[in-house]
Amino acid sequence: MLPRKRQCEEETSNNNLPNKKNLIVAFGAADSDVNSDRSLSGSNNNNSSNVKEVDRGTYVMAVGDNNPQEIDEDLHSRQLAVYGRETMRKLFGASVLVSGMQGLGVEIAKNLILAGVKSVTLHDVGTVELWDMSSNFVFSENDVGKNRALASVAKLQELNNAVVVQSLTSELTKEQLADFQAVVFTDISLEKAIEFNDYCHSHQPPIAFIKTEVRGLFGSVFCDFGPEFTVFDVDGEDAHTGIIASVSNDNPALVSCVDDERLEFQDGDLVVFSEVHGMKELNDGRPTKIKNARAYSFTLEEDTTNYGRYEKGGIVTQVKQQKVLNFKPLREALSDPGDFLLSDFAKFDRPPLLHLAFQALDKFITELGRFPVPGVEDDAQKLITIASNMNDSSGDDKLDDINPKLLRQFAFGARAVLNPMAAMFGGIVGQEVVKACSGKFHPLFQFFYFDSVESLPSEPLDPDDFRPVNSRYDAQISVFGRKLQKKLEDSQVFVVGSGALGCEFLKNLALMGVSCGNQGKLTITDDDVIEKSNLSRQFLFRDWNIGQAKSTVAASAAASINPSFNIEALQNRVSPETENV
Template sequence: MVEHDHSELTPAEAELYDRQIRLWGLENQKRLRNSKILIAGLNGLGAEIAKNIILGGVKSVTFLDHQIVTENDFASNFLVPRDCLNKNRAESSFSRAQALNPMVEVKIDTGLLSDKGEDFFKLFDVVVILESTIAEQIRINNICRANNIKFYATDMWGMFGFSFIDLQDHEFVEDVVKHKIISKPNEKIKTEIITTPSKRSLKYPSLESVINFDYNSPSFTKRMKKSGPAYLVMKILQNFREDEKRDPMPSSREEDINKLLAIRNGISSVEIVPDIYFEHVFAQISPSAAIVGGAVAHEVIKAVSQKEAPHFNYFFFDANNSCGFIETIE
């Protein structure tokens, strides 16, 4: 958990973060300044998350990524220069990320996520995981739950993206807006807006508990018909990653679409998840990465600063409907 910072902001920090302090308050900015964030996976989505968190003014951001830069990265990762092809993604993202905010310490780790144990994750207040398998996400989420670390799992395939949040027992302050009547009796009614801070709390379920429920039940099928098939699309894409040890690739487009449809047919129906959902899941698209990355980074900032109600507990961006929405699954 982020420790409370009793020190005052320096004049340079106060000037740089002036707009944010006016938005969410000095004490919340101090909480941000004292937080240490891990981002594992520096693809286009990871770059968008990193940008917004670094600009927010946290203490440090660690980039964990063992993969090399490919041509696909240039379509969405603005932190990677063109001359970094075949170099490590985390190292290649360092210079531009650090230039965003010199007051934030940017650290690089080129190791494997699967090699990191409990002692590593205990170094952070927030852990954001991208491009990993479900088994790996569950392993890390359980470590985070045991150590009161805020956990985010997020991914993007083409124009489709999601995030899962586990803040365990989370307390926050939310402004409650009321209208107060200020007019005198027998006068035309006049009101003014009164904003009162209210302390709230939420208890989040673990990833393991929500990922293993029966999504073929009649109640869930009815729910998907109403809210859309985003959850099942996510499950299908995650199952593809588990089976193929990779994500769908443009170079094997037709073959991969057939594999995705076969997975879909095994867990759902065409009526719930139409074929069109698998036409645009190849390589990350920059505008979609900006939307999902902005949403995830905003949630991280809200959770650390303890200001405003956080998402509970899934966020989906469905580009087929040009819609981002929150889905609660317990």
């Protein structure tokens, strides 16, 4: 739980919300200056005018300033520099659903709320478990037994009062998805995902659909933004230019540019010419496609044999092009995934195997109603058998080697949502939602798989080492074992800087249990103070922290995430003068 400016009443009464008649409870951003607080539970709310009964779903909403607004340039200065005003305005109008509020879901929601979308709806029908403590930074042990979405909504609202943050605790229907521009599912069966994706793909306009999972040291993302999705700006860069040195009278024509700066053109780009002397035919403003792009030259798909002879001068400018992507629905993409996005060229053959592994895990869970148990060989062999049978029936796409060792590692950690993996995929998926809602930057097309099996101990561990010990680190223990967890807890760590990355590092380290043992200690130093522009990305800070020291506020917030975190904050600049501090 993060530190708060004002305390809400205990939320345990949320578990008693009626099932047949459901409640909407709203509180506005303006309430932050009022001394009296409002409970999320309708039964404890003294202002009955703010409670409405509805017939569809259970929404509990923490309402920010949802009126049309100008861009707060102080708050969003960094985003404006990257996205531009038009993209920011599109984001401000986007409503997003995030389903599954374990570690991955909360990371995605956090990033979208900080980015400033119009609304984020948090969906989960499950309850908080001690198992969730090592990956979800908004949960405390007091939240165990509460609905995950309800336990998250108020704390995530603190990140940005201009965003509507609401929770949905009932089972989703396809029709409810029509309320959103983008939907993200982090914990859903393949059968249900196909059903929802079919609806989103055929909806007019299409609803951007993302399915993502973190299973131990393995992760996946699938994106479907509709049958015809237009990318308005593929790379977000300004149009590239070059100064012409010569143009040949050939077919195709060779264009050479001055060698002061390398050209950024690519094959297939469209360019226009201006201020060319001699070969004036090029100055007609008509876009021409280039090929054979090199560092200082390229050829034109144009015959200049009968053009005037080039004399001097000239500027060539790239014409930015829109791109239309034809996404396939999930049911088709599963059997025909196309090219996989690679993150590690040393593992170029890994994505097809992980594509199979995640499908095998879904079948395992469907058949047995649970995840494989860490360290239990029979469960690992069951998953390997399922994967082998699926591979044998895949026809021409059959893999030569299904790598039983990797599948065994996959099975043992499948139930765990590890914080570092959740943080990584939360960033990836959050960015994909921004692309889906704005058309800015080329989206992921369509599958992405990642693993970090090299993080596992090189020597086999005793299966008993993976067994839970009824602690907040049980999910992490199920992957790495108790011995490594003990080493993490007793670590001595020094962190320099508590800005955007520093806040993320502190959150991750606190959740992992680093420096949380009797022998452990983390020291952080930063001589800077909090400014308003920090709030849109340095998520441990709030508006009431402006002007305070970054290191002390970040340390306090991190200790709230994990009360066992042994952390000391300094305000020294790291330099030769402070080496002896």
